[in-house]
Amino acid sequence: MPGTTTRTFDVIVxxxxxxxxxxxxxxxxxxxxxxxxxAERVGGECSYWACDPSKALLRPVLLHSELRGTPGLESAANQTLDAAAVLRHRNTMASEWDDAGQVEWLNKAGISLIRGHGRLAGPKEVTVTTPEGDVLLLTARHAVAVCTGTTAALPPLPGLEELRPWTSREATSAKEVPARLAILGAGVVATEMATAWQALGSQVTLIAREPGLLPRVEQFAADLVTERLRESGVDIRFDSGIAGAVRSPDSGDVHITLVDGSEVVVDELLLATGRAPRTDDLGMETVGLRAGDWLAVDDLFTVEEVDGEWLYAVGDVNRRALFTHQGKYQARIAGAVIAARAHRRPLDIRRWSRFVGTADRVAVPQVVFTDPEIAAVGLTTAEAERTGQVVDVVDYEIGQVAGAALHTVGYRGHARLLIDPRRRTVVGATFAGAGVAELLHSATIAITGEMPVERLWHAVPAFPTISEVWLRLLETYRDAI
Incomplete structure (x- = not known):
């Protein structure tokens, strides 16, 4: 490649x-x-447009909601949130969209950084077009790891460029609160952003093409979120959709025509309709893959359709589990695999080895930071039915636990365990209610540790905490069999 600077590394990420x-x-x-x-900021989507800024928006909202049931603090609950203060806090948590701190960490860790757009250029080769327009050719001695994540998948609405809709990026980085916000979607981004912006002062219209919200969680959890969103003032339109939308060049208003012919006029439209892999401009064709596709991998995170065990796809781009924490789990495994292969060390590929991504198939934890929170790991009832797995379903109202009553007067929440009746181990858990995110890791450990319910009886929850729901669930199961 004439005029191109060439550099060689052991590993290119x-x-x-x-x-x-x-x-x-x-x-x-x-x-x-x-x-x-x-190509953008060190720290990626999570640090600047997803996990950190979205939860910075949501934490004050959820805490404010809990004040309504906290004796002595009801008057604070009646005060409106200081939206400007929340946005300033969000800016801080997003490091003011400056990646200097992340770059400093790379330097301390001894990791080289090249800024620019990287593309595969053949086996173990990557070209980088720098911001200055220079082209570098990088060669890997051992491995190339694709960790490009995902981008918003937009619906085929005509005139999208003129419409200038929000994606999850604009929704988490907006500088001011829109008076009227429409959201197309029914998943996590749609419900979390509806929760945040309604509380911060927007009048939110949530347009769901589905008959309900959060289709991948237990129905009881989705119902609790739907009920609370409506109580907060969100206008939810189920079994709906957008037939067309235009932004007025004069007022800037967005005029949305729904599939039933009705019209909604808002200041901003958020399209929260899924994610697509960032592989459309990655040079996929140079290694026999198709641009825009997800990268299928084995449990060692080696790309399956490329020979030679040199190309890895880690995190959201492989579509196994679209969560930052799960991507980091995959990264630890992939890093260990790459190092072992580079040093010609044997790989222990037994289940639960440090070289095998078993948890992706067994226990993927997720928290939906809505009001109420939803925390889930492992199977749901619908997944068990769809895959033909026989499970015992155990339910308990969290509000009946003393710790929940102390947490919030009139606590509304529900817990469910799915138990394999043959092995008598927990294979799924879902909690919905204020503060339940902190229950999730115990459920994750129970599932990955394959702990029988007889052993769980001896994991005594502290009193009075919400975690006592574990005891109540086990008691319910004991009394039912």
Missing amino acids: IGAGPVGENVADRTTAAGLDTVIVE
């Missing part, structure tokens, strides 16, 4: 989000010369 950082950290710690290629 494309994408400097939390996943890419963790891959590079593990390979560098193993003594491999590693470079990260990043």
Whole structure:
């Protein structure tokens, strides 16, 4: 490639989000010369447009909601949120969209950084077009890890460029509260952003093409969120959709025509309609893959359709589990695999080995930071039915636990365990209610540890805490069999 600067590294990582950082950290710690290629900010989607800023918006909202049931603080609950203060806090949590701190961490960890757009250019080769327009050719001695994540998948609405809709990025980084906000979607982004912006002062219209919200969680949890959103003033339109939308060049208003012919006029429209892999401009065709596709991997996170065990796809881009924490888990495994192969060490590929991504198939934890929170791991009832797995379903109202009553007067929440009746182990857990996110790790440990219910009886929950719901669930199961 004439006029191109060529550099060689042991490992090339494309994408400097939390996943890419963790891959590079593990390979560098193993003594491999590693470079990260990043076209935007070091820290990725999670740090600037997803996890951190969205939860910074939501935490004050959820706390404010809990004040309504806290004796002595009802008057504070009647006060409106200081939206400007919440947005300033969000800016701080997003590091003011400056990645200097993340770059400093890379330097301290001994990881090289090249800014620019990275593309595969053949086996173990990556070209990088820098912001200045220069082209670098990077060659990997051992591995290339694609950690490019996902981007918003937009519906085929005509005139999208003129419409200038929000995606999840604009929804988490907006500088001011829109007076009227419409959201198309029914999933996590749609419900979390409806929760946040309604509380911050927007009149939110939530347009769901589905008959209900959050179709991948237990129905009882989705129903609780739907009830609370409506109580807060969100206008939810089920079994609906957008037939067309235009932004007025004069007023800036967005005029939305729904499929039933009715019209909604708002200041902003958020399209929360799913995610697509960032592989459309990745040079996929140079290694026999198709641009825009998800990258299918094995349990060692090696790309299945590419020979030679040199190409890895880690995090959201492989579609196994679209969560930052799960991507970081994959990164730790992929980093260990890359290092072992580079040093010609044997790989222990038994289930639950540090080289095998078993948890992706067994226990993927998720928290939906709505009001109320939803925390879930493992199977849901619908998934068990769809896959033909026989489970015992155990339910309990969290509000009947003393710790919940002390947490919030009139606590509304529900818990469900799914138990394999043959092995008598927990295979799924869902909690919905204020503060339940902190119950999730115990459920994750119970599932990954394959702990029989007889052993769980001896894990005594502290009194009076919400975690006592574990005891009540086990008692309910004992009394039912």
